[in-house]
Amino acid sequence: MSGAAQERVVASAPGASAIAETWLWIAQRASAALLALCVLVHLVTIIYAVRHGLSGEAILARTRGNAAALAFYAAYVLAIAVHAPIGLRTLCQEWLGWRSASLNWLVAAIAVALFAFGLRAGWAVFVAPA
Amino acid sequence: MNMLQVSVWRGAAAGEYRTYEVPRYESQSVLDVVTYIQRSIDPTLSYRFACRVGMCGACAMTVNGVARWTCRTHVAKVAEGNAIQIAPLANLPLVKDLVADMREFFDKWARARGQFVPSATRKDAFARVAADSRARAAVEAGIECIGCGVCYASCDVVSWNADYLGPAALNRAWTLVNDERDGARAERLRAVAGDAGCHACHTHLACSERCPKKIEPTRSIAGLKRAVAMAALRGEL
Amino acid sequence: MKNDLRARNHPSWWAFLVHRLSGLALSLFLPFHFWALGQAFQGEARLDTLLRWTEQPLVKFAEVLLIVLLAAHLSGGLRLLALEFLPWRGWQKSLLAWAAGLALAAGLAFALAL
Numbered sequence: 001m002s003g004a005a006q007e008r009v010v011a012s013a014p015g016a017s018a019i020a021e022t023w024l025w026i027a028q029r030a031s032a033a034l035l036a037l038c039v040l041v042h043l044v045t046i047i048y049a050v051r052h053g054l055s056g057e058a059i060l061a062r063t064r065g066n067a068a069a070l071a072f073y074a075a076y077v078l079a080i081a082v083h084a085p086i087g088l089r090t091l092c093q094e095w096l097g098w099r100s101a102s103l104n105w106l107v108a109a110i111a112v113a114l115f116a117f118g119l120r121a122g123w124a125v126f127v128a129p130a
Numbered sequence: 131m132n133m134l135q136v137s138v139w140r141g142a143a144a145g146e147y148r149t150y151e152v153p154r155y156e157s158q159s160v161l162d163v164v165t166y167i168q169r170s171i172d173p174t175l176s177y178r179f180a181c182r183v184g185m186c187g188a189c190a191m192t193v194n195g196v197a198r199w200t201c202r203t204h205v206a207k208v209a210e211g212n213a214i215q216i217a218p219l220a221n222l223p224l225v226k227d228l229v230a231d232m233r234e235f236f237d238k239w240a241r242a243r244g245q246f247v248p249s250a251t252r253k254d255a256f257a258r259v260a261a262d263s264r265a266r267a268a269v270e271a272g273i274e275c276i277g278c279g280v281c282y283a284s285c286d287v288v289s290w291n292a293d294y295l296g297p298a299a300l301n302r303a304w305t306l307v308n309d310e311r312d313g314a315r316a317e318r319l320r321a322v323a324g325d326a327g328c329h330a331c332h333t334h335l336a337c338s339e340r341c342p343k344k345i346e347p348t349r350s351i352a353g354l355k356r357a358v359a360m361a362a363l364r365g366e367l
Numbered sequence: 368m369k370n371d372l373r374a375r376n377h378p379s380w381w382a383f384l385v386h387r388l389s390g391l392a393l394s395l396f397l398p399f400h401f402w403a404l405g406q407a408f409q410g411e412a413r414l415d416t417l418l419r420w421t422e423q424p425l426v427k428f429a430e431v432l433l434i435v436l437l438a439a440h441l442s443g444g445l446r447l448l449a450l451e452f453l454p455w456r457g458w459q460k461s462l463l464a465w466a467a468g469l470a471l472a473a474g475l476a477f478a479l480a481l
Contacts, residue, residue, distance in 0.1 A: 017324060017325065018320065018323040018324030018325070018326070018327065018367075019323065019324070019362065019367050020324075021323070021324035021325040021329055022323045022324055022329060022358055022359060022362045022367060023362060024329075025329040025355065025359065026359050026362065026363070029359075029448065029451070029452075032444050032447075032448060033448065035441075035444070036441060036444060036445055036448070039437060039440075039441045040441065042437075043434070043437065043438060043441070043473055046434065046477065047473075047476050047477050047480050050477065050480040050481055051480040054418055055411075055414075055415060055418065056407075056410075056411035056412065056413070056414030056415040056418065057411050057415075059407075059414060060407060060411055060414070080397065084390070084393070084394045084397065087387075087390045087394070088390075088391070088394055091387060091390075091391060093290075093291070093325075094287075094290035094291065095290070114397060114401075117398065117401045117402075117405075118397070118401050120401065120405055121400070121401040121402075121403075121404035121405050122404070124404055124405045124406070124407040124408045125404055125407045127408075128407035128408065128410060128411070128414075129408075129409075129410045130410060130411055139368075192368065192370075192374075194373060195370070195371055195372075195373025195374055196373055196374055197374065217368055218368055219368065220368040220369055220370045220374065221368070221369075221370070222368075224368060230368075271455075283370070284370070284374055286370070286375070286380075289369060289370065332383055333379070333383070333447055333450050333451065334379055334380050334383050335377070335379035335380075335459060336374070336375070336377065336379070336380060338459075339377045339379065346455070348450070349455040352450060352451045352452075352455065355451055356451070356452065
């Protein structure tokens, strides 16, 4: 192995970033497993709801004051807020060549925004007035 | 005589395709075609080969857009009509013509801790490895790699992330992770963790699709992903 | 040298592309989805107004497309989890066929239920 190659080997010794990337991968797969369940329930609900006529009244009749539905949506939104930003981050890295720290901040902001906005949506159909 | 129209990459990064007419035979490998051009038409053509029988891994090139071992690729299998396009392997720096610079490819084997690290000395007895153990089967599945670089050249993640270790190096690491005589497991798992390592793989399966030895590096990389993740969960990474 | 579509033209690569593009599309749709549900704060009538807007043919078509994308991301994701976490076997092509079939079936079920 040439001297330069040896240097490169040392330079690529795993650091905090490799461990962080590993945890991101674990988070991505764990959230995917949770999402698999949530999306399945969501799809079945959509098709059921559409078959029985979609209306504001019908939607809210299912969700208003329904704590189980609220808990489901909260878990769903949490999984989305973990899963989607990690995927978008990889996309930006690979397709846009964007690998600087600014990307991590943007992705973290997207995660927080998705979580907050998603919870707000779940809360809205829980407390909705007539 | 039936002639092949062979379009060959000439020059370095700034080069161009040049077309040569090569007599077509019933049974003819792509390597035969390249050799004919070099011996009978243009001796300045550079290419690399050694064994000609699919053992050494030296002659891989891009044939009609797909990375292949040229010595075991029949013209009849890849020619589109009478046309063949031959280029150097993708994802590697170009030396000249059909010769790709393989240094980075093999350096990454070293970076993935592809060296066996003995855990016993010559004074110890031979290790007894059960042939039917799961670990031995995992080694078996990946060990026949000839280092041709076809998987590396076919991998999109390599082209998107220059640091990515690539299928061959990770496959090598996986065979060692499963080698019960090896003493560097923890260090190796650290070396293949993260963005430049196994977790960058998207399971495109291009490596497994193209490997001339029918190895499935994707399988090995999946094994590494799980092993590294388990190490992280145990706080051992 | 860079690869072109000839190198990428194999089933798993197309599956990857569908997975990435569907993921991107769903991510872009989420803010609109959450906004629409948030309109429930203003009561049933407001939701009905939004639902009437979705009666347009083009919006209906987009809805079917979204369902297919969601189902494709689900089935494609299950395929990836199976490949990464389950013992390896020669089932890559069958997994892919199942994933594609499930996505189309979900789209069809939705379209027929409309």
